[in-house]
Amino acid sequence: MTNIFSKLYSNKKQELFFERDMSPDKSRKLKTDIAENLNIVNEYLYDCDDVITRIFYMGHTAKHKMALVYIDGMVAMDTVQNEVLKPLMLFARQFPLEYTVGEKFFEMVKEGLLTAGDIKETDNFGDVILGILSGDTILFMDKLEKALVISTRGWEKRGVEEPSTEAVIRGPRDGFTETYRTNVALVRRRLKDPNLKVKTIKLGRHTRTDVGIMYIKGVAKPSIVDEVLKRLNTIDISCVLESGYIEQMIEGDWLSPFPQLRRTERPDVVAASLVEGNVAILCDNTPFALLAPTTFLSLFQSPEDYYERWYIVSMIRILRFIAGFFAFTFPSLYIAMTTFHPGMLPTDLVLSIAAAREGVPFSAVLETLIMIVSLEVLREAGVRLPGPIGQTIGIVGGLVVGEAAVRASIVSPIMVIVVAINAISSFAIPNYSVAISFRLLTFIMIALASIAGLYGIMLGLLGLTIHLVTLKSFGAHYLSPFVSFRFSESKDNIIRGPLPSMEIRPGYTRPQDFDRINDRRHDTIDKAGDERADE
């Protein structure tokens, strides 16, 4: 299927990425004359009123002409003032500088005068323009074919806040923000490991978004890291505004309703996954990181699963799977049972369903569709509206309209229960993308059930199983560990075994280093230790 579609839609682009790049390439070298350089910059950035060019003279005799170029609002102004302008214009004047313009002068400015933290030198316009647009400040010097890219990035940003989509009762409350560097730092703070590698590339012809992949060398399988990098490098896209763009561009099967990368707002989830051998993809301008490879199972997991005691978590996980099953089958089961196989239900229940449906003019299928569609509309309306109004919509929609619809005999009361259970079940799945996929599958299952009853449902379930079994996420089976089962992995799937018993990392990422937990309590703190503590 994928082949047909990709053949249909492929318009093979022959030209390379940089040829259609908006910014100048790196072959255009800087000129000697500063005015000429500024002209060329202006050539690229004309009609950009937010670009500020500051020309000044440096030194005791004010004979060295220099220019700063930056974008207002993208640079931290106090850094530009205190670390760049002040040393060059004030401190340099306090004692005579006898250097003539040349290599030595450049070194002195770079290493002796500027107090800014991060300085790079460059000799081409590609770096210059990209630097300006990324929030760096460029320092041009007259009679030099080099310029300095001073990292002065600083803009208005949101602070680290609690992630809203993955709230936990127990666990850290910090979530990713929209700033790439902050996000990387949040993960780095959790993994003080020199093997934690961060590789940054720029994606998007217009946006030049920073996209970084993080992995732990020696744990993540190199072929998976290479595969992620390879797929990222094939992306040729005009803009990357959110990690969702990347997700959809690099996932293997885009016809699948299931996400093949796990997205998370939580740095602790990223850290845990990195240790399990996953690769994380962080993207600038979005608080959502992507994790690859992903399994179906991991989409049913919450970070809290590892922080709580294992009995409780195991029970919650089993509940989640039951909810997940009902999230896409419950209305179709109702239709199949009432229209095709009423004999399979207890007689009393059939009678009460029949009594409740008395006066309802529609068939069970149509009734279900009406309710499900209105519920979806309610959900969508509730998402868009701000908090208090959203709640009102929920109450008005759920209670008032539902009650009125039942009173008016448009739907039966049992239908309301069925649809409500279906909806609530889908929200018990921790991952919103999967919950939405399941809501979509509900419609397919309803269609199948209305055609062939229980047999139709079985067809749907088996078809879904086939799809999931053949689906792969970056070389890992989507359904692992259920396929190519290993007993050692049985401790962390449907149930979550006690943490000390999880001695090895999960196998689907094929980590190089399997060693996860060594429970040494019994070696060091034996019974005697407990007794000592009692005293």
Added chain:
Amino acid sequence: MLTNNDMITVPQAVGLMIMTILEIGLLILPREVAIYAGSDGWILVIVGGLLALAGSLVLSTLIRRFPGETFIEYSGKVIGKFLSFVVGVGLVIHFTLATSIVIRTFTDVTNAFMLENTPREFIIITQMLLTVYLIRHGIEPTARIAEILFPILIVPIFAMYLIAIPKADFTELLPVFNTPIKSMAMGSLNTMFSFFGVEILLMLGPYLKRPDKIYWTMFVSVGVATLIYLFVVVITFVGIGVQNTKMLIWPGMTIIRMITAPGRVFERLDALAMALWTIASFTTANSLYLTGALTAFHLTKAREFKFFISILFPWIYFIASLPPNIIATEKLVYVVKWGSISVGIIIPFFILLLAVILKKKGGTA
């Protein structure tokens, strides 16, 4: 050729074999053994299982003797190209017929218990489309599906039949050893037919990741299948009585209809039983259809394997919709069972014998 990593592991092979064996037998085996041996029926299951184990030993030995080769290839070495081609064509016909009757029996049962008014053709076509959707992905995904569905099939079957235990009358199993040897022998042979499906091993040789563990694989597969059959037969006998079992078409299904789930969630458990029966039939159809296409693929030495799936499709559909009623289907089932014995055990046995006599052996690779 198939995708290069299309190899199945030992657990996958076990799952695939068990899921291929388990199907029609679950429904009709109690009746057949009851007719042959009355209350001694359960002994027939054990003997039949042992016979099937012996048959699978022949197939396993062939795989060990000619590693990395399919039946088509090594039979060509032993009995000559022409004869092996004829046997190969026979195999393709057998697998086509087998797939057809599996799908047809499923359709009959579905029509009888679940969807009385649904046209037969609709069920046949949808079931076949589902199978084709899977086997187009190759052997390994098919085995993976079997591996995944195995616990989903087995655990509820046991749970469901166990519910019948409180009502059971274990005196139905008495008297023991009351059947003449002749009908015991005939019955055992007939029971062995219920294990048809093991002959897919003929084609699976080159796709096994651990061909050295094939004996163990087959021992576990046939052993587990025997135990499950034994369980079903015993529960059916004690649940509805030996005499009643003889008169029912699908006693395995009838007993499920009779029991009520605890807590009265469902009035009858047919829903669950039909769901499980769909799985059992689906997995069997998968492996038979796949093996049929594989046989044709190796027979013609073609490059594209998926092509043969499409070629077999109309034939399977045609044969599946051929029998006008259940009786005719039953007759076709017997044809397939004899075919299974002949191409699945007798011919391989002679080929093995000849290979031993002629000292033909495959490479060690």
